[in-house]
Amino acid sequence: MNTAQRIILHLDMDAFFASVEQVDQPSLRGKPVIIGGLSDRGVVSTASYEARPYGIHSAMPMATARNLCPHGIFLSGRRRRYAQISRQIMAILQDCSPVVEKASIDEAYMDLTGCERLLGPAEDIARSIKDRIFHQHELTCSIGLAPNKFLAKIGSDLDKPDGLRVIPPASVPEFMASLPVSKLPGVGAKTVARLHELGISTCGQISQFSLEFWEAKWGKRGRALFYLAQGQDDGQVVPRRKAKSCGAEDTFARDTADRETIKTWLLEQSEEVGRSLRKIKSRGRTVTLKIKFNDFQTVTRNRTLAQPTDCTQVIYRTVCGLLDEMRLSKSVRLCGVSVSQFQARQSQLSLFPEQNSPRDRNLDQAVDTITAKFGNRALVRGAVLSLQTREPSEPKETK
Incomplete structure (x- = not known):
């Protein structure tokens, strides 16, 4: 490759979660391993390559995966273990270049x-x-090298x-001429269908029309599509990347309209969100409640506080106040909490002691100390013990 050009590397771990389980438990090697929520309400996070010939893929309902591969090995996964391996892989990348962007727990970009x-x-x-990743972890990865990020991916x-x-x-x-339009970032099924209506299935066919044509047809999206189809990306x-928000959400094992259960x-x-904020030494001013109803309609409500907080209470x-103001016309399938609009945490006298009281801060510190030593489930509030069946969705990373 010409050194006058940018050289971008994209690394993607192969079936990461399932592969880690197969390394840690050799008896699973060569077998179809499916990671995700184990109830019928759960979804597949990752499937080993042995499971994929059965048609199993990420984001598939777990009930469908069980029907397709009833003899598969279904595991809920170990988030901490995957995060530990991910940090070690990112350290290998940083040995080669100071410019490494972690895109997710199992993929990253490097500017070489x-x-x-x-x-x-x-x-x-x-x-x-x-070679280093395989030697240290017995895991394989796939790498793309190209002049820009989207081609590397x-x-x-x-x-x-x-x-x-x-x-x-x-x-x-030459590469772009035959590349299917579905491979372009941001081009989903609806856009692909609209392009097919125009007789376009490859990027080369997009380039046969002028930039003015695409701008007139789809505005800024058309302009971006034209340049991507030529392999251009700046x-x-x-x-x-600095965190912008911190959140947690869960899909219930059974839909509910009971407000106390939701609370x-x-x-x-x-x-969970408060603990994460305190860990990264940030506070946020905007608190958001997310509700997904049983017909998959999603509603969010947020409130901006007078001062930033990392206080659980x-x-x-x-969020309880936001829920009280919301009309629950249908049963709820999922709820979630997030905090955004971050400010760095500083030691200063609070102008609003009723929001961040010393008692609440001391309680948070005590809980954080215990969970850091003994794990997140070592200390559980009495109200939370009533959750007998828990089917969490895939935890969200801080973004």
Whole structure:
């Protein structure tokens, strides 16, 4: 690849959660392993490659996965273990470049521009990363190398599992000409259908129409589509993206319209969000309640506080107030809590002691100390013990 061009690497771990389980439990190797919520209300997070020939994929309802592969091995997963391995993999990447952007728990971008002078050709760097990950963790990954982020991501998906695809700048026009439009980022099923109505199925066919045509047809979206179809993307690799929000949500095992039951869930979620905020030393001013009804209609309500908070009780009282103001015309399937509009935590006298009282702060500190030592379930509020059946959705990372 030409060193005058940007060199972007995208790494994607292969069936990450399921692969970690197969490494930690060798008896699972070669068997269909499905990770996700174990009740019929749950969804698949990851499926091993042995499970995929049965048609199982992420975001599929767990009930469907069980019907497709009744002899599969179904596990709820171990979030802490996956996060531990993820941190170690990210450390390997940072040994090669200071510009690493973690896109999710199992994927990342790297800007290798200029690294070749120190570490050799980009393809050799990529192979070295793959070798180190396999040597240390017995896990495989797929890597794409390209002049920009979106082409690198596409490349990492082409030869899975354990793939390495290089897309040199000179080959981009040829590569894009035959690439299906469904591979473009942000192009979903509805857009694909609209493009098919125009007789367009590849990126090369998009480029046959002028920029003015696409701008007239779809405005800014049409302009972005035109440039992506030519393989152009100016997106930068942004290391250590600052958190913008922190949230937790759960799908109930059974739909409910009982407000007290919902408030019990909100208490546990407020505790999780408050603990996460205190861990990253941030406070937020906007508290949001999310409700999803049994017909999948989703409603959110938020309130901006007079001062930022990381206090569990303040978060909980706020979302309860929002729930009290909401009319529950149908049974509820899911509820969630999030806090945003962050400000760095500072030690200063509160102008509103009724919001962040010393008693609440001392309680939070005591709970944090116990859970840090003995785990999140070591200390549970009495109200939360009433939750006999818990079917959590996939936990949300801080964004």
